Amino acid sequence: MNRRSGTGYTGIPPWIYAIAAAGAVFVLLPLVAMVAKVNWPQFIPLITSESSLTALGLSLRTSATSTAACVVLGVPLALVLARSPFPGQRLLRAFVLLPLVLPPVVGGIALLYTFGRQGLLGRSLEMAGIQIAFSTTAVVLAQTFVALPFLVVSLEGALRTAGNKYEAVAATLGARPSTVLRRVTIPLVLPGLASGAVLSFARSLGEFGATLTFAGSLQGVTRTLPLEIYLQRETDADAAVALSLLLVAVAVAVVGLSYRRPRVDAAPEGAFR
Amino acid sequence: MSLPRRHVTALLVAGALTAGLAGCASGAPGATGGSTAAAGGSTTPALTGTITVFAAASLKATFTKLASDFEAEHPGTKIALNFAGSSDLVTQITQGAPADVFASADTKNMTKLTDAKLTDGAPANFATNTLEIAVPPSNPASISSFADLARPGVKVVVCAPQVPCGAATDTVEKATGTTLAPVSEESSVTDVLGKVTSGEADAGLVYVTDVKTAGAKIKGIPFPESDQAVNTYPIATVGTSQNKELAAAFIATVTGSEGKKVLSDAGFGTP
Numbered sequence: 001m002n003r004r005s006g007t008g009y010t011g012i013p014p015w016i017y018a019i020a021a022a023g024a025v026f027v028l029l030p031l032v033a034m035v036a037k038v039n040w041p042q043f044i045p046l047i048t049s050e051s052s053l054t055a056l057g058l059s060l061r062t063s064a065t066s067t068a069a070c071v072v073l074g075v076p077l078a079l080v081l082a083r084s085p086f087p088g089q090r091l092l093r094a095f096v097l098l099p100l101v102l103p104p105v106v107g108g109i110a111l112l113y114t115f116g117r118q119g120l121l122g123r124s125l126e127m128a129g130i131q132i133a134f135s136t137t138a139v140v141l142a143q144t145f146v147a148l149p150f151l152v153v154s155l156e157g158a159l160r161t162a163g164n165k166y167e168a169v170a171a172t173l174g175a176r177p178s179t180v181l182r183r184v185t186i187p188l189v190l191p192g193l194a195s196g197a198v199l200s201f202a203r204s205l206g207e208f209g210a211t212l213t214f215a216g217s218l219q220g221v222t223r224t225l226p227l228e229i230y231l232q233r234e235t236d237a238d239a240a241v242a243l244s245l246l247l248v249a250v251a252v253a254v255v256g257l258s259y260r261r262p263r264v265d266a267a268p269e270g271a272f273r
Numbered sequence: 274m275s276l277p278r279r280h281v282t283a284l285l286v287a288g289a290l291t292a293g294l295a296g297c298a299s300g301a302p303g304a305t306g307g308s309t310a311a312a313g314g315s316t317t318p319a320l321t322g323t324i325t326v327f328a329a330a331s332l333k334a335t336f337t338k339l340a341s342d343f344e345a346e347h348p349g350t351k352i353a354l355n356f357a358g359s360s361d362l363v364t365q366i367t368q369g370a371p372a373d374v375f376a377s378a379d380t381k382n383m384t385k386l387t388d389a390k391l392t393d394g395a396p397a398n399f400a401t402n403t404l405e406i407a408v409p410p411s412n413p414a415s416i417s418s419f420a421d422l423a424r425p426g427v428k429v430v431v432c433a434p435q436v437p438c439g440a441a442t443d444t445v446e447k448a449t450g451t452t453l454a455p456v457s458e459e460s461s462v463t464d465v466l467g468k469v470t471s472g473e474a475d476a477g478l479v480y481v482t483d484v485k486t487a488g489a490k491i492k493g494i495p496f497p498e499s500d501q502a503v504n505t506y507p508i509a510t511v512g513t514s515q516n517k518e519l520a521a522a523f524i525a526t527v528t529g530s531e532g533k534k535v536l537s538d539a540g541f542g543t544p
Contacts, residue, residue, distance in 0.1 A: 118472040133473045134428065134456040216430065216457025216468065223458075231460050234360045234435040 031248065038245055039238040046242035054220045055228035056246065062136060062224060063204035066143035070200040073144070074151035075193070079185070081152065082159035100149045107145050108213025115141060116214075138215035139222050143204035150203050151196040158192020159185070202254045205247070323351040324519045325371055327362040329378035329506070330463065331402065331482055335539045336376065336527075342535075343526050350519060358461055359437065366391060366511060373514035374523060376506060378402070379437040383507040393517060396507035399528045401542035403503055404441050405481045406494040407469045414475035419496040422476055423451050430465050430474040433458040437504055438465070442478050444502035466491070480504070482540040505544050 039046070046052065080086075081093050099107055115132045116122045125132060132138050166188065170180045186193070208226040215222040217231065225247050233240035328336045333356045340352035355362070355372070359382040366372045367389050375392070376399075377383040383396050408416050414427045422429045431453060432439030439458065446453060459465045462479050469477040470490045484493030508527055510520040526532055533543060 112471055112473065116471060116473050212460070212464065213467070216473075217433065217459055217464075218455065218457050227460075231433050231435050233364075234358070234433075234460065237364070 034241060034244060037241045042238055043242050046239045047246050051219055052243055055223055055225045059205055059225040062139045062143055063201050066140045066147055066204045067197055067201040069144045070148050070151045071197055074148050078152045078155035078159060082156045096152055097149045099146045104146055104209030105213050108142060108210035111142060111145060111210060111214045134216045136221055139211050139224060142210035142214050143207045146207050146210055147200035147203040150199040154192050154196030154199060155189060158189040162188045198254055198257055202251050205251060320347045320519050320522055321349040322516045322519055323353060324373035324516050325353040325355060326374040327355050327372040328376040329359045330356050331378050331480060332376055334486055335535050338535055339527060339532055343523055352523060372511045373516060373520040375511055376508040378506055379504050380507055391512045393510040393512045396509035397528050398505050398507050398544040400506040400536045401503050401544050402480045402482055403499040404478050405484050406496060407477045407479045407484055407491045408494060409469060409472050410492050412492060416476045416494060419449060419498050420451055422453055428456045428475040429453055430457045430459060430468045430477040431455045432462055432465055433460055436460060438462045441502035441504055445498050448501035449498045485540040
């Protein structure tokens with residue numbers, strides 16, 4: 001804020017604004033078109049129908065669970081990728097980021113052959129009495145699989161930006177690695193972690209392909225909001241549009257939340273330097 | 274002073290660009306219609322040109338064969354095929370997709386098109402399809418009848434009632450007084466098939482033709498109650514078609530003896 005108002009110079013040539021505006025319109029126009037299609041008198045009944053509310057509830061629950069799983073698995077992954085160079089690190093990073101570019105349906109097939117009844121781990125799990133296919137657990141697994149890279153990418157970036165000066169100082173003052181992690185590293189990258197978690201949540205909320213392929217679709221168990229929209233579209237376009245708008249609203253709220261945080265917290269960090 | 278003016282220019286350019294974009298968007302269907310018109314414009318008594326056939330996903334194998342046979346029989350013609358769920362196809366056609374022929378997997382979706390006054394003439398019924406139980410080759414749950422599907426512990430996957438195969442499943446359930454407790458209600462028959470071929474489900478309800486296409490990967494178990502729900506496949510020329518002669522000729526092939534043979538080889542019944 002301060003730096004910018006100092007000179008009033010943004011360094012952006014005016015023609016960039018024109019293209020930026022076209023880009024914004026390109027993203028916004030389909031949303032406007034969808035809003036224009038909403039059957040407003042029926043909107044509230046459509047989004048409060050039993051099947052819609054069940055799907056929304058399931059979506060929020062599973063997305064929250066998979067975000068927690070992403071944090072548990074993603075923080076150590078990001079730390080290892082950002083801090084300790086080891087052979088094959090680049091390769092590991094590439095594979096961790098793979099779900100970002102993989103079509104979700106491919107992810108679903110891969111998960112099926114891992115956790116399915118005939119799958120790599122699924123067969124042993126089945127013998128242990130654990131059945132994952134067609135359960136809510138399958139939904140969470142699918143969401144975690146596609147959302148994990150978002151957390152790892154944001155956090156690894158935050159870790160690299162923060163550098164390890166403070167950690168080194170803490171270590172020379174006698175703090176043990178776990179203490180450094182808890183008292184220095186994590187607090188330093190908390191904004192990055194938060195925005196990563198929010199992005200993971202948003203990605204989980206929108207997960208469709210892997211869930212459909214791997215978990216199936218049953219009301220209250222595996223039919224999340226995107227699957228409900230896909231199904232409603234078959235018979236009731238109004239319901240599909242209304243639910244889409246609901247999903248967009250939730251996603252916008254979540255992503256909006258994520259992008260306010262880092263900017264506020266980045267200011268003191270910049271001031272340090 | 275000069276800076277704001279430049280901003281104004283930028284905004285104007287932006288406005289022009291977006292107007293251009295909007296123009297593109299609204300122009301697209303017309304443009305495609307135009308190219309179809311160009312193809313159809315060269316129509317002579319002999320069949321020429323290209324038509325696009327929108328057909329239900331379950332017709333993929335049969336229509337691919339019928340189209341290539343047709344092209345071989347009538348040199349200079351081209352049949353472009355687009356396969357998807359019938360309701361998707363109807364939506365696409367009503368939104369202006371350039372289709373010349375529509376073949377639906379049920380009468381309900383064809384009715385949507387006739388109600389929208391988008392068909393040319395009455396649709397012709399050309400095939401029927403019934404449900405069959407699909408199980409993995411080893412039949413782990415020892416399914417032998419429709420009633421077996423309702424046994425506790427049997428993992429059955431069906432289509433959701435919103436899609437044609439699910440509506441048929443519903444009808445059979447009601448007619449037999451059997452209530453299934455499926456572990457999943459899929460949005461398409463291919464998804465049901467996928468869950469069975471991968472061994473995730475013990476059984477699924479799919480069409481006779483799907484069992485035939487899947488070959489050795491699944492085992493089909495016919496059940497007598499299936500004739501309670503017979504799906505009829507109608508076909509019609511789309512009203513906006515620019516090459517109705519070619520469309521009608523292709524429909525005649527499908528409904529004619531050649532079509533009947535190919536369809537019955539694939540497991541379809543005659544209406």
